[in-house]
Amino acid sequence: MNVNQIKSEFLKNHWGIASEIYRLVSETIKYYDLSNFSSFNKSSKVIRFNNNALDLVLIMETFESCWNYYYKTYVLESMRNEVLDFFYKIQTGNLEEQVSAPYSISAVDIDYDLLNGFDLLATQSYLLYPYEDYKDFQPELKCNNQIAKNRKITLSRICEEVYQELDITIYDDLEETLDDGYDNFDVLITENKRQDYEFYFQFMRNCWKYTKGRTGSDILGFMFFHDGLRYSSLDDDKFSTNEISELKEFLNSKGIKI
Secondary structure, X not given: OOHHHOOOHHHHHOHHHHHXXXXXXXXHHHHHOOOOHHHHHHOOOOOEEOOEEOOHHHHHHHHHHHHHHHHXXXXXXXXXXXXXXXXXXXXXXXXHHHHOOOOOOOEEEEEOOHHHOXXXXXXXXXXXXXXXXXXXXXXXXXXXXXXXXXXXXXXXXXXXXXXXHOOHHHHHHHHHHOOOOOOOHHXXXXXXXXXXXXXXXXXXXXHHHHHHHHHOOOOEEEEEEOOOOEEEEOOOOOOEEOOHHHHHHHHHHOOOOO
């Protein structure tokens, strides 16, 4: 597809990424020949509608695959240097230095909220250092990632514009017939239809462990989401909990007594 044939100015301005998404979705549409309903019997996931068939699911899965790839390579990678520097400061005593703490911090909570952006806030573990006992020593370290937030918005709009550019919107009236969660593009781009969190945590753990290879630090890191009160370890891929008792057991297993 020649970029000059594209109607959307937004797609033209972001053609470096948009061109590949446009190409892959176009190939999916052509394979199933949306103008010829008799071709849809090629699909094992075919969905019937008024004696016709439309594998809109496969088209949505193509969008999803594109999203997953660019979420990792375009969105998350844009914050790698900032996150590595952030973790390096945590692992080399920046929090203790801020308040001249008379102790070495052995565990940190790193607050995040993917629904509202990619900014991070590191504090000493509240479980190990309760405010009541350490109110004179309350260090914190921030990591702002506005570029990643902007890129996620851009990626979402690219997908939306491709969806419209290819006239897939003409099939939105099929949404009541689709019962597997891929009823239209608006549903596709909701958080629970993608693997954003899984990719995000893997990215964070890789950065954390890479930094530990440089610093040799023993500090433990936990990603902490306030709304869900969930702790996810950056040191152990398998540990995630919203139970304080389980967190205490985990810390004890690492030689940190509470």
